[in-house]
Amino acid sequence: MPIVRLSAVSKTYPAPRRTSRPLTAVDNVTLDIDAGDIFGIIGYSGAGKSTLVRLINALEPVSAGTVEVAGTVISGMRERELRQVRLGIGMIFQQFNLFNSRTVAGNVDYPLQVAGVPAAERKVRVAEMLEFVGLADKASSYPDQLSGGQKQRVGIARALATSPRILLADEATSALDPETTLEVLALLKRVNEEFGITIVLITHEMEVIKSIAHRVAVMDSGRVIEQGTVFDVFSNPQTDAAKRFVSTVVKAVPEAHELAVLRQRHPGRIVTISFADGGVSQSAVFLGFAQHGVTFELVYGGVNDIQGRTFGHLTLALGGDDAAIDRALASVDSSLTVTEVA
Ligand SMILES: Nc1ncnc2c1ncn2[C@@H]1O[C@H](COP(=O)(O)OP(=O)(O)OP(=O)(O)O)[C@@H](O)[C@H]1O
Numbered sequence: 001m002p003i004v005r006l007s008a009v010s011k012t013y014p015a016p017r018r019t020s021r022p023l024t025a026v027d028n029v030t031l032d033i034d035a036g037d038i039f040g041i042i043g044y045s046g047a048g049k050s051t052l053v054r055l056i057n058a059l060e061p062v063s064a065g066t067v068e069v070a071g072t073v074i075s076g077m078r079e080r081e082l083r084q085v086r087l088g089i090g091m092i093f094q095q096f097n098l099f100n101s102r103t104v105a106g107n108v109d110y111p112l113q114v115a116g117v118p119a120a121e122r123k124v125r126v127a128e129m130l131e132f133v134g135l136a137d138k139a140s141s142y143p144d145q146l147s148g149g150q151k152q153r154v155g156i157a158r159a160l161a162t163s164p165r166i167l168l169a170d171e172a173t174s175a176l177d178p179e180t181t182l183e184v185l186a187l188l189k190r191v192n193e194e195f196g197i198t199i200v201l202i203t204h205e206m207e208v209i210k211s212i213a214h215r216v217a218v219m220d221s222g223r224v225i226e227q228g229t230v231f232d233v234f235s236n237p238q239t240d241a242a243k244r245f246v247s248t249v250v251k252a253v254p255e256a257h258e259l260a261v262l263r264q265r266h267p268g269r270i271v272t273i274s275f276a277d278g279g280v281s282q283s284a285v286f287l288g289f290a291q292h293g294v295t296f297e298l299v300y301g302g303v304n305d306i307q308g309r310t311f312g313h314l315t316l317a318l319g320g321d322d323a324a325i326d327r328a329l330a331s332v333d334s335s336l337t338v339t340e341v342a
Pocket residue numbers: 013023024025043044045046047048049050051052
């Protein structure tokens with residue numbers, strides 16, 4: 001059951017000057033986000049990701065289409081009703097957006113105050129949330145006394161204080177170093193698993209999607225050009241943009257310049273064999289090569305683990321006479337993709 005459903009949603013901003021054209025930041029997007037998922041939205045700068053997020057929490061009205069949250073159509077709702085909807089949606093940001101004049105506890109308390117929660121209840125909830133994010137000892141500190149990772153953990157505690165069902169994370173790890181990024185991603189995973197909160201993860205980093213998302217949508221020029229499970233998109237990307245993103249974290253087929261280097265070292269035939277989870281094993285392929293008297297050396301590629309499922313692209317330099325190599329390649333199970341790369 002989708003907790004967020006976008007049907008043919010578009011957002012067009014008016015032309016900034018009389019001479020220029022209106023800008024369609026989100027273009028006819030149809031997307032279902034299932035309750036309990038970590039749903040990644042990836043795209044280059046300007047692809048429309050942040051605009052899409054602002055449409056999900058109704059910070060901006062859509063130009064066309066409908067947005068449904070938890071079964072209720074929110075596009076077209078009045079401001080008063082929207083305030084209620086927004087209480088069920090938490091948000092964290094790249095620059096954390098904490099109040100510097102408030103303590104850590106004061107920051108987490110803020111949305112509870114706005115929601116009119118009684119003081120005694122708020123105190124318990126703030127302590128609970130700070131405990132959850134591992135910052136109980138920083139309750140009286142101020143944001144500028146914290147590291148980036150700690151600030152984001154405060155952001156997460158604040159976003160979760162009112163027990164939302166959805167957490168929108170807009171480039172939440174983009175300002176953090178790689179190690180802190182992993183810590184914050186691990187915390188988001190706990191948020192999803194322990195509280196069952198649906199997370200919409202906006203990012204331009206495929207590594208972020210790879211580490212915690214279940215499903216992913218690829219955005220380009222305002223449109224969703226590809227979507228699916230993280231395993232499917234990573235192991236078999238369809239569009240050029242998705243292929244480019246995947247290539248940042250998966251070593252697949254060597255690029256032309258890499259191939260030129262390989263060629264110098266290995267003048268013989270070179271093939272890439274792609275393996276998918278649950279299919280034919282590598283050892284079956286290598287045994288077949290040996291039986292045909294073909295030698296092989298692994299020269300490029302690797303095996304990837306995504307959510308406990310593996311796939312890989314192995315590029316091999318083959319040795320032996322041509323006819324034997326032809327026979328060996330013909331013997332490879334037809335479920336595997338074999339590409340002669342040179
Ligand atoms: N309020 C606005 N008024 C006019 N144009 C806007 C507005 N907000 C966004 N845009 C334009 O819409 C397009 C999509 O922007 P958006 O911020 O959604 O992309 P993004 O994928 O989130 O990129 P980034 O990661 O750089 O924020 C851009 O061309 C941007 O200039």
